[in-house]
Amino acid sequence: MGSDLIGVWIAAFLTLGIMSFLYKDNPWYKFSEAIFVGLSAGYWFASLFWQSLHAKFWANWSPAVQSLFQGQFDYNLLYTGAGILGLMMLLRLIPPIGWISRWPLSVVVGGTAGLYLINYLVSNAVRQIGSTIQPVVTFPESIGWINSGGVIIGNVLVFAVLIVSLGFILFGRNTTIDLPTPTKLFFFLIALVACALGTFYSLSMPLNLTGLIIFMGVFCGLIYFFFSKEHTGFFGGAATVGTWFLMVTFGASFGYTVMSRMSLLIGRIDFLLVEWLKVVN
Amino acid sequence: MNFWKALLAIDRRWIFLFVFLALAVPMFLNVDFDLSISREVQGLYDALDKLQPNSKILMSFDYDPPSAPELQPMADAIMKYCLKKKLRIIIMGLWPQGPIQANMALNRAFLEEDINRDDYVYGVHYVNLGYQAGNEFVIQRMGSAFYEMFKRDYTGNRYEELPLMRGIKNFNDIDFSINFSAGYPGTVEWVQIAVDRFHVRLGAGNTAVQAPQVYPYYNSGQVVGLAGGMRGAAELEGVFARFDGGTVDYKDKGTKYMLSQTIAHAVVMFFIVVGNIAYFVIGRKDKLKASK
Numbered sequence A: 001m002g003s004d005l006i007g008v009w010i011a012a013f014l015t016l017g018i019m020s021f022l023y024k025d026n027p028w029y030k031f032s033e034a035i036f037v038g039l040s041a042g043y044w045f046a047s048l049f050w051q052s053l054h055a056k057f058w059a060n061w062s063p064a065v066q067s068l069f070q071g072q073f074d075y076n077l078l079y080t081g082a083g084i085l086g087l088m089m090l091l092r093l094i095p096p097i098g099w100i101s102r103w104p105l106s107v108v109v110g111g112t113a114g115l116y117l118i119n120y121l122v123s124n125a126v127r128q129i130g131s132t133i134q135p136v137v138t139f140p141e142s143i144g145w146i147n148s149g150g151v152i153i154g155n156v157l158v159f160a161v162l163i164v165s166l167g168f169i170l171f172g173r174n175t176t177i178d179l180p181t182p183t184k185l186f187f188f189l190i191a192l193v194a195c196a197l198g199t200f201y202s203l204s205m206p207l208n209l210t211g212l213i214i215f216m217g218v219f220c221g222l223i224y225f226f227f228s229k230e231h232t233g234f235f236g237g238a239a240t241v242g243t244w245f246l247m248v249t250f251g252a253s254f255g256y257t258v259m260s261r262m263s264l265l266i267g268r269i270d271f272l273l274v275e276w277l278k279v280v281n
Numbered sequence B: 001m002n003f004w005k006a007l008l009a010i011d012r013r014w015i016f017l018f019v020f021l022a023l024a025v026p027m028f029l030n031v032d033f034d035l036s037i038s039r040e041v042q043g044l045y046d047a048l049d050k051l052q053p054n055s056k057i058l059m060s061f062d063y064d065p066p067s068a069p070e071l072q073p074m075a076d077a078i079m080k081y082c083l084k085k086k087l088r089i090i091i092m093g094l095w096p097q098g099p100i101q102a103n104m105a106l107n108r109a110f111l112e113e114d115i116n117r118d119d120y121v122y123g124v125h126y127v128n129l130g131y132q133a134g135n136e137f138v139i140q141r142m143g144s145a146f147y148e149m150f151k152r153d154y155t156g157n158r159y160e161e162l163p164l165m166r167g168i169k170n171f172n173d174i175d176f177s178i179n180f181s182a183g184y185p186g187t188v189e190w191v192q193i194a195v196d197r198f199h200v201r202l203g204a205g206n207t208a209v210q211a212p213q214v215y216p217y218y219n220s221g222q223v224v225g226l227a228g229g230m231r232g233a234a235e236l237e238g239v240f241a242r243f244d245g246g247t248v249d250y251k252d253k254g255t256k257y258m259l260s261q262t263i264a265h266a267v268v269m270f271f272i273v274v275g276n277i278a279y280f281v282i283g284r285k286d287k288l289k290a291s292k
Helices: A002-022 A027-069 A075-093 A095-132 A145-174 A181-203 A209-224 A233-276 B003-008 B012-028 B039-049 B065-084 B098-110 B136-142 B187-195 B211-219 B229-243 B258-291
Strands: B056-062 B088-093 B126-131 B176-181 B202-206 B225-228
Touching (some): A075 A095, A209 A233, A233 B211, B039 B065, B039 B229, B056 B065, B056 B098, B065 B098, B187 B202, B187 B211, B202 B229, B211 B225
Parallel strands (some): B202 B225
16 A cells, blocks of 8 residues: 555656646656656656567577577577577677678568558558549339339439540540531430430439548548649649538648647546545546 | 737746646545547446456556556546456556556555455466566567566566466457557557457557547547547546446546646647737738728
């Protein structure tokens, strides 16, 4: 109990020391900061030594070497390679042969890149693209195939309009499609009927506004980062909308960050009022 | 100096004082918040609720004391719920202090009247495998063999001596996983490896800073539920209290400190709005002066 009490008082002393920086820089703050940095460095050194170097390397390699002397081969002898790479990393401390440290570094970078290439491609690209392009109207399970067809047409039309818009944005007036008038009329009628059917059935279904907004956000955000075409006209407008989406995203992140920092401060105030001063239950 | 210029020139230490008071004073009040439950938190509750007694749940505590104000209330609430529901709990950590935070959650849960410590046997009903260095490579290795990463548990018991672990070879033998994460390694790595490679069902509790990074994983179904920051913790406490019959006291620091959060946010927003108004008013006056 006595040691706990001393610990609480030391923690309170150091907490207030760190907080005193908010008033102005002072020796109490510097003292607390130095203790914090020193303790952290010591803790991490001990942790890495025992948890990584000893537990991962020495505990596996040392018995393997002993087995070798007894005439037995242990696959853990392969850790010798890891040990050599580790020693090569330390050669950075000897400037004339410091260049050798680049070799183990290249193994680390190459291995990590190889692992992350697949991980990020699957988790952060493929899966995210899949969740970005969602149906604009959702399918209730009870609807029949005719209605489903209408919903599909509705969805296809919405995305077709977006893609055609993108085509006009990217290629604009550089291309002209010259078709005979009866063919144009035929396509126009087909489009009209499809549009009417799609709109009629789509409007009778629950609209996935979130999906549409996310798609528009991604679409306009990508346009903002497309610098091969001048941001003017419709393209510029879409880029501006992309900027708004980016601002909303940054704002949400900022809000969450404020909440996080407030929580940390609450944690320290909680310690001061509850555990140290004991004025709050 | 006019009013607006004086406002812009205010010493920032006054703002610090206001924020401190906004956080500290509500702590003396005993206000019970009844928060609306977001679909992310509801998803996490639903996933836990569907588990049958004796289902095996893996909890990875990937945070340390600095992030405890946000994550510990979540961990406490989930630990109470899992123990009460008689789930088999396997604890681990990719951060050195994680398993210690887990023990704190266990001890708090055992203080509840309805969760009798004597009914739970270490190694049979719950186990703390401890910390393992190696970040995401630990998750990768666990995909083929838990044993290779945790030959001994937190207290030094051998893996094969723990009855709970005898039937567990890899993620296929785990019914549900939860990750409490404050950064790297954390939820992102669990999603990339455990979820997308080994098809683990994952719920996440994150610090507020990390939550926006994890939300896309929720929308894509890679995590089944998500609690972000202290608000997420308060919601979790609320949803457990609402649906678990009230026999266990779930509402704790997450709920209690939401009043402080709310008032402090109001203070910050007030200063942002007033500061911007002052900036534009002064800018307009300066422009008028320049035009004259």
